[in-house]
Amino acid sequence: MSEVGALLRYLKKRDKGADILIEGNTYTSEQIKLAQQLLTDAQKELYQSRKKPKLSRRRAFIVILEEGYYDVKEYPKELTLESIHRKASQRFEFSHRAMNSFTTPNEVHPKDPCRHYENDGLRKAKYRQTLAHLVTYSQLYFEIKEAALSLEVTYRDVLQC
Helix, strand or coil, rough: CCCHHHHHHHHEEEEEEEEEECCCCCHHHHHHHHHHHHHHHHHHHHHHCCCCCCCHHHHHHHHHHHHHHHHCCCCCCCCCCCHHHHHHHHCCCCCCCCCCCCCCCHHCCCCHHHHCCCCCHHHHHHHHHHHHHHHHHHHHHHHHHHHHHHHHHHHHHHHCC
């Protein structure tokens, strides 16, 4: 990119109407400026596509859990939050760094949330709010469409219980 910038500075010093010869091809200063703008736009687009989506740790864990286990009744016994954390940190940037009080996958994202939060309205409301965000922006966070649809069903269930 610095060579393009140097070329643009050179072109500003030159006669504006003069063409420039590069590797046997003749270009106007306007063509050079357009090429530089295209390169800048492409570079910005590439940077944005490599950027990880930002999510809270819990939301990121829910996405990973849902994608991996949307079609099973219970999480495997050997599943740990450590393994979920590794997968989530590869795909997401955590907006809240602090580890929270969750110790098991079922506490993060229960398979039967209505029963799990039956006697705890405040925690159920926080969970519902978390699901609402993920359902609303599922196209940004989910790679597996079936998992996003499964989460939407869970969210509707939580709204009704």
